[in-house]
Amino acid sequence: MADKKKKNLPPKAQSYQAFQKQRESKRPILMNCLKAFFVGGFICFIGQCITTLYIHFFDFTEQTAGNPTVATLIFITMLLTGFGFYDRIGQFAGAGSAVPVTGFGNAVISAAIEHRTEGFVLGVGGNMFKLAGSVILFGVFSAFVIALIKTILIQWGGL
Amino acid sequence: MLQGQTWIFKNRPRLISTGTVGGPFEAKGNIPEAFDILHDDIWMKQTSFEKAQQTMLEEACQYAIKNSNLSKEQIDFFIGGDLINQMTPTTFTADTIGIPYFGIFSACASSMEGLALAAHMINSDGATHILTGTASHNAATERQFRYPTEYGGQKPPTSQWTVTGAGCGLVAKTGAGPHITSATIGKVVDMGMTDPFHMGGAMAPAAVDTIIAHLRDLQLDVGHYDLIITGDLGHDGRKIALDLLLEKGIAIQAEQFVDCGAVVYRDDQPVLSGGSGTACSAIGIYGHYVQMLKDGTVDRILAVATGALHSPMSVQQKGSIPCIAHAVSLEAGSDAT
Numbered sequence: 001m002a003d004k005k006k007k008n009l010p011p012k013a014q015s016y017q018a019f020q021k022q023r024e025s026k027r028p029i030l031m032n033c034l035k036a037f038f039v040g041g042f043i044c045f046i047g048q049c050i051t052t053l054y055i056h057f058f059d060f061t062e063q064t065a066g067n068p069t070v071a072t073l074i075f076i077t078m079l080l081t082g083f084g085f086y087d088r089i090g091q092f093a094g095a096g097s098a099v100p101v102t103g104f105g106n107a108v109i110s111a112a113i114e115h116r117t118e119g120f121v122l123g124v125g126g127n128m129f130k131l132a133g134s135v136i137l138f139g140v141f142s143a144f145v146i147a148l149i150k151t152i153l154i155q156w157g158g159l
Numbered sequence: 160m161l162q163g164q165t166w167i168f169k170n171r172p173r174l175i176s177t178g179t180v181g182g183p184f185e186a187k188g189n190i191p192e193a194f195d196i197l198h199d200d201i202w203m204k205q206t207s208f209e210k211a212q213q214t215m216l217e218e219a220c221q222y223a224i225k226n227s228n229l230s231k232e233q234i235d236f237f238i239g240g241d242l243i244n245q246m247t248p249t250t251f252t253a254d255t256i257g258i259p260y261f262g263i264f265s266a267c268a269s270s271m272e273g274l275a276l277a278a279h280m281i282n283s284d285g286a287t288h289i290l291t292g293t294a295s296h297n298a299a300t301e302r303q304f305r306y307p308t309e310y311g312g313q314k315p316p317t318s319q320w321t322v323t324g325a326g327c328g329l330v331a332k333t334g335a336g337p338h339i340t341s342a343t344i345g346k347v348v349d350m351g352m353t354d355p356f357h358m359g360g361a362m363a364p365a366a367v368d369t370i371i372a373h374l375r376d377l378q379l380d381v382g383h384y385d386l387i388i389t390g391d392l393g394h395d396g397r398k399i400a401l402d403l404l405l406e407k408g409i410a411i412q413a414e415q416f417v418d419c420g421a422v423v424y425r426d427d428q429p430v431l432s433g434g435s436g437t438a439c440s441a442i443g444i445y446g447h448y449v450q451m452l453k454d455g456t457v458d459r460i461l462a463v464a465t466g467a468l469h470s471p472m473s474v475q476q477k478g479s480i481p482c483i484a485h486a487v488s489l490e491a492g493s494d495a496t
Contacts, residue, residue, distance in 0.1 A: 013351040019406075020352075020360045023399045025316035025432065032313070081311075090311030091429070098311055106311040114302055117207035 036096035077105035163376035175334035178222030179446035182323030193446030212296035215325035235286035268466030275342035292327030295436035320430035326441025345369040359396020365482035385457035390440030390464035391420035393433035419443025440464040
């Protein structure tokens with residue numbers, strides 16, 4: 001894809017891009033992956049602690065503890081985003097803090113805060129899901145496709 | 160007089176006064192003395208970041224006017240522009256200060272486009288006093304152009320930090336201050352770069368193109384200038400532009416080639432490749448380097464403001480990032496004419 005796009009460029013632009021590529025600061029990919037792995041893992045570890053807490057001290061089972069855990073994590077994220085810490089974690093951890101449910105929470109909350117100056121209806125209401133909207137859309141759609149596959153396999157596949 | 164793409168100002172207009180305003184992050188930066196007014200709050204007592212940007216530009220304009228001992232009525236035109244939708248912060252400022260107004264857009268190259276146009280009008284007797292300036296606000300620009308940091312994304316090391324600030328210059332036919340001797344109007348240069356997190360790399364060829372055009376049009380050697388100052392290439396872009404100049408046979412010294420985006424912040428501030436935004440070149444040149452001209456540290460500078468002319472929509476539609484650079488040369492002047 002990238003190569004195909006490059007072929008359409010005039011030779012001057014191609015040679016410049018190669019020239020600048022040698023000089024630009026490189027993304028520390030391996031380090032970023034490690035940071036993402038450990039921070040993401042740590043967020044999941046916190047989630048697991050909360051789940052265990054709900055099972056031991058409240059009347060939840062392993063199946064039902066998921067919802068309050070997610071709600072608690074999102075609540076913590078809301079505080080971290082509101083006080084301006086989550087973006088620092090994001091810059092450090094990248095995908096590690098973006099992929100877990102806290103990343104989703106941060107995307108909703110930060111958009112809501114950002115658009116407060118345009119009012120509650122058109123600002124906050126209209127823009128709150130501008131990032132999270134595609135997560136919801138494609139999350140629901142992929143869940144639907146998976147459910148379809150599962151149904152087909154069970155009905156006709158005899159699983 | 161036009162030579163190639165360069166105006167030569169025979170009447171040597173002067174930059175008689177400047178005004179610069181910065182935010183709290185800039186106050187902690189590398190050149191806090193470049194600012195006439197510093198704010199300790201990014202909201203600047205306003206209800207939105209766009210209004211905060213307007214406040215800074217108003218303050219910079221008022222400071223430059225006050226500093227020149229002229230009255231507002233003596234100023235013929237205000238030339239300005241910024242990065243926000245339809246340039247409303249500049250428009251509102253033009254309304255506040257009540258001076259006939261030209262709105263211009265060359266993204267971050269607007270500062271020097273404004274100065275070049277002002278000098279040209281004054282040189283050709285179209286006006287006697289012109290105020291030109293621009294402002295940017297980190298939070299307002301981030302939400303306009305990029306992916307605000309608050310969304311929790313990770314920025315690559317080539318990305319830059321928009322300067323919160325405003326810089327204004329007052330150009331006059333006579334008075335005290337550095338002379339504006341020539342200006343080169345840049346062409347749009349598009350090398351097919353598409354990464355909005357690597358503006359330095361996209362803008363470097365535009366800066367180089369304009370610098371080479373300037374030297375060619377005036378048949379100057381690069382040693383003519385004590386400093387060649389680019390607007391907001393950042394550390395990455397500066398390195399690329401320097402190597403590109405050397406490759407094209409311009410014997411430029413590394414210490415002679417500086418970038419406002421690379422000097423405005425300290426190395427321990429989390430700005431990655433450096434500063435950017437329309438205010439970056441405005442505060443760097445009007446605040447820092449013009450001061451160096453005034454106190455005699457340097458005699459001749461070439462200020463090359465660089466701008467990336469993409470929009471968030473053009474980037475999402477997989478467009479490339481066209482760039483431009485405008486250069487203005489300034490010379491230290493004796494105190495009065």
